[in-house]
Amino acid sequence: MSTPTSRDARSVVLERIRAALGVRPIEAAIPVEYRVPVAPDVDLITRFADRLAGYHAIVHRVPRATMTEAIADVLAKRPVRRLVVPDGLPEAWLTRLEVERLTDVPQLGHGELDRADGVITACSIAIAETGTIVMGGGPGQGRRALSLLPDYHLCVVDADQIVANVPEALARIDALRPLTWISGPSATSDIELSRVEGVHGPRTLEVLIVVDWQHWPVSGVPEASIAPGSRGTGRT
Amino acid sequence: MSESIGHFARSSSPSFSGTPPFPDAARIALADEQLRTNLRRATHTIRDKRARVVAEATDWEELRVAGAAIKDEVLARLPELLVELESNVTAAGGIVHWARDAHEANAIVSGIVKATGATEVVKVKSMATQEIELNEALARAGVAAWETDLAELIVQLGHDLPSHILVPAIHRNRTEIRDIFRREMAAAGRPAPADLTDDPVALAEAARLHLREKFLRARVAISGANFAIAETGTVCVVESEGNGRMCLTLPETLITVMGIEKLLPRWRDLGVFLQLLPRSSTAERMNPYTSMWTGVTPGDGPREFRLVLLDNGRTDTLSDPVGRQALRCIKCSACLNVCPVYERVGGRAYGSPYPGPIGAILTPQLRGIARHPVDEQTASLPYASSLCGACFEVCPVRIDIPEVLVHLRAEVVRQHGWRARTLSQEAALMRPLAIVLSGPRQLGMIERLAAICGRVVARRGWIRRLQLPGLLGAWFRRRDLREPARQSFRRWWRRTGSRGADL
Numbered sequence: 085m086s087t088p089t090s091r092d093a094r095s096v097v098l099e100r101i102r103a104a105l106g107v108r109p110i111e112a113a114i115p116v117e118y119r120v121p122v123a124p125d126v127d128l129i130t131r132f133a134d135r136l137a138g139y140h141a142i143v144h145r146v147p148r149a150t151m152t153e154a155i156a157d158v159l160a161k162r163p164v165r166r167l168v169v170p171d172g173l174p175e176a177w178l179t180r181l182e183v184e185r186l187t188d189v190p191q192l193g194h195g196e197l198d199r200a201d202g203v204i205t206a207c208s209i210a211i212a213e214t215g216t217i218v219m220g221g222g223p224g225q226g227r228r229a230l231s232l233l234p235d236y237h238l239c240v241v242d243a244d245q246i247v248a249n250v251p252e253a254l255a256r257i258d259a260l261r262p263l264t265w266i267s268g269p270s271a272t273s274d275i276e277l278s279r280v281e282g283v284h285g286p287r288t289l290e291v292l293i294v295v296d297w298q299h300w301p302v303s304g305v306p307e308a309s310i311a312p313g314s315r316g317t318g319r320t
Numbered sequence: 321m322s323e324s325i326g327h328f329a330r331s332s333s334p335s336f337s338g339t340p341p342f343p344d345a346a347r348i349a350l351a352d353e354q355l356r357t358n359l360r361r362a363t364h365t366i367r368d369k370r371a372r373v374v375a376e377a378t379d380w381e382e383l384r385v386a387g388a389a390i391k392d393e394v395l396a397r398l399p400e401l402l403v404e405l406e407s408n409v410t411a412a413g414g415i416v417h418w419a420r421d422a423h424e425a426n427a428i429v430s431g432i433v434k435a436t437g438a439t440e441v442v443k444v445k446s447m448a449t450q451e452i453e454l455n456e457a458l459a460r461a462g463v464a465a466w467e468t469d470l471a472e473l474i475v476q477l478g479h480d481l482p483s484h485i486l487v488p489a490i491h492r493n494r495t496e497i498r499d500i501f502r503r504e505m506a507a508a509g510r511p512a513p514a515d516l517t518d519d520p521v522a523l524a525e526a527a528r529l530h531l532r533e534k535f536l537r538a539r540v541a542i543s544g545a546n547f548a549i550a551e552t553g554t555v556c557v558v559e560s561e562g563n564g565r566m567c568l569t570l571p572e573t574l575i576t577v578m579g580i581e582k583l584l585p586r587w588r589d590l591g592v593f594l595q596l597l598p599r600s601s602t603a604e605r606m607n608p609y610t611s612m613w614t615g616v617t618p619g620d621g622p623r624e625f626r627l628v629l630l631d632n633g634r635t636d637t638l639s640d641p642v643g644r645q646a647l648r649c650i651k652c653s654a655c656l657n658v659c660p661v662y663e664r665v666g667g668r669a670y671g672s673p674y675p676g677p678i679g680a681i682l683t684p685q686l687r688g689i690a691r692h693p694v695d696e697q698t699a700s701l702p703y704a705s706s707l708c709g710a711c712f713e714v715c716p717v718r719i720d721i722p723e724v725l726v727h728l729r730a731e732v733v734r735q736h737g738w739r740a741r742t743l744s745q746e747a748a749l750m751r752p753l754a755i756v757l758s759g760p761r762q763l764g765m766i767e768r769l770a771a772i773c774g775r776v777v778a779r780r781g782w783i784r785r786l787q788l789p790g791l792l793g794a795w796f797r798r799r800d801l802r803e804p805a806r807q808s809f810r811r812w813w814r815r816t817g818s819r820g821a822d823l
Binding site (some may be wrong): 198259271 | 382383386395396398399402403412417418419420424468469470471474487488489490494497520521523524527528531532535536549551552554560561562563565566568569570580587588590591592594595598602604605606607608609610611612613614617619620621629631635636638639644
């Protein structure tokens with residue numbers, strides 16, 4: 085719907101563009117097909133975990149068989165009494181939980197979400213190269229506000245959901261969904277360039293990577309957690 | 321509330337207009353030692369981080385070439401891509417507006433806001449809205465526009481002007497920020513705590529609390545856009561703090577103001593740009609939050625989405641075959657961070673929301689240099705450079721900034737009337753120079769003359785403190801000259817011939 089003025093503006097702008105190009109057209113550049121580099125032969129899970137930890141998120145690997153206990157353990161260490169649980173999160177994940185659950189049906193108001201202590205979600209896809217989690221509103225992810233207002237976000241990533249790089253991820257994402265790409269908790273360097281974590285988004289991001297047996301590190305000892313900021317060119 | 325709006329309308333924005341021409345503005349900025357210290361630290365830090373993170377990307381040059389090609393394709397196919405974008409946004413429930421200039425864009429946005437009945441809006445950082453001075457227009461319409469980026473908040477509360485594209489408050493140190501918060505937050509909302517320290521963590525916490533209540537109650541948000549995908553109608557905003565996510569998902573109405581050049585043709589093109597932008601701007605593999613949305617999604621986010629497509633000089637820029645590459649710009653600010661000139665004077669000396677190397681070529685073009693002569697301040701911008709070329713090296717979309725600078729300088733000279741061109745000091749110097757350089761014999765005579773004069777004037781091989789009038793004097797005031805060679809190479813060669821000393 086456009087008002088008469090807007091319609092005029094549209095024609096004028098398009099006409100101006102054509103005139104600008106018409107006099108000296110841009111030589112049609114041979115379309116450069118950016119060739120996505122072959123993903124290096126790296127352990128994607130380790131790379132993802134390292135890079136995400138480099139952003140000061142808290143990252144754990146947990147075996148699939150014990151993930152329900154792991155979820156409960158992780159939450160027990162947090163001051164989370166009221167946890168937002170999006171629609172479609174597998175009930176099996178939550179059987180050991182001893183917190184009050186807030187569901188989004190009917191939709192929680194902004195104030196209620198703000199007063200929740202935390203939120204648990206699944207994710208759509210994860211990117212190893214950049215340590216990124218993509219939320220696309222699918223099952224267990226909820227609408228965008230759910231993972232924005234609570235101060236603590238616990239995200240469960242299945243190791244199978246991790247792809248190597250950004251182009252691979254884009255090929256698998258539905259562009260028409262509202263999407264949030266998360267690479268660590270929020271941060272700013274606006275004050276004298278000194279990095280401060282946690283401005284508006286959740287100040288604590290904790291990630292559980294659910295793996296099958298054969299993806300344990302060679303040492304055989306389950307890597308319970310990776311210290312934040314210990315690896316990679318994370319942010320300073 | 322109305323007092324706050326009035327307060328901000330009355331005492332707001334110093335404006336960029338009124339900045340003197342660059343050489344004068346630079347001299348003023350150079351005297352500000354605090355600014356220079358902050359800038360030097362900031363630019364060097366980001367520069368180093370960027371270098372490290374770019375080195376890690378083994379296909380960085382391919383990415384740059386692809387980025388430049390995609391953006392050139394956008395410009396070449398701009399009409400059809402804009403129409404495709406409009407069609408897809410509309411199909412997804414959004415409404416698209418077109419604005420020929422700043423005035424029209426402001427009128428459109430004000431109209432939308434007033435129609436909702438809201439008297440305040442929250443804003444995500446947007447260069448386009450700064451360019452059109454939207455906040456001032458909204459204030460005149462009785463609407464308070466709250467900046468939510470921490471740096472923009474600092475600039476807004478401080479009644480100040482931004483000095484950098486990415487870290488606009490870099491000219492402020494932590495104590496100044498604390499003082500600004502203490503003084504000004506109360507008038508704009510939740511006051512700063514009385515015992516607020518200047519520790520960055522405490523300052524960020526104060527900003528968090530101050531803004532939180534605005535996020536939760538805002539009914540209208542205004543944003544810019546980093547990218548808009550023609551193929552799908554998706555708009556993309558890249559950020560760090562979470563204020564973007566707040567503004568883009570919580571209010572009922574979202575208005576996005578976007579320059580017409582900010583398109584990408586296809587969804588997969590994001591793969592190139594989401595690798596180029598974070599590494600070039602904040603020097604990270606990926607920024608904390610990127611939001612993407614297409615039109616309206618029932619039950620998730622705003623119920624109303626308006627996209628305002630802004631021309632405001634971009635079509636003028638497009639008409640210049642050399643200068644139009646400036647429209648590839650993705651506003652990463654990598655060029656600012658490597659520029660030796662910017663490092664020393666900061667953004668405000670450029671008198672435009674776009675400072676630094678990109679500002680020097682974009683601002684004159686947006687202000688219409690292709691169509692008509694521009695004012696003295698704008699005309700000084702292409703000269704705000706030593707042409708070192710560092711900007712071109714770091715530009716993720718390979719804008720040849722030095723080429724455009726030289727091109728615009730020629731344009732500025734051409735625009736001076738014939739009187740200025742023939743009677744100016746510069747012309748008076750260029751004419752004899754043209755004679756001297758017109759042939760080897762003339763050049764040879766001058767070289768001999770220079771050698772003789774040099775021997776008289778030089779002390780221990782250097783000519784210092786040469787007092788000369790006018791332009792020449794200005795050049796020598798800042799530079800020492802080596803004594804000219806006793807004989808030119810050609811003379812030496814002629815004397816010694818090919819039998820001369822082994823080379």
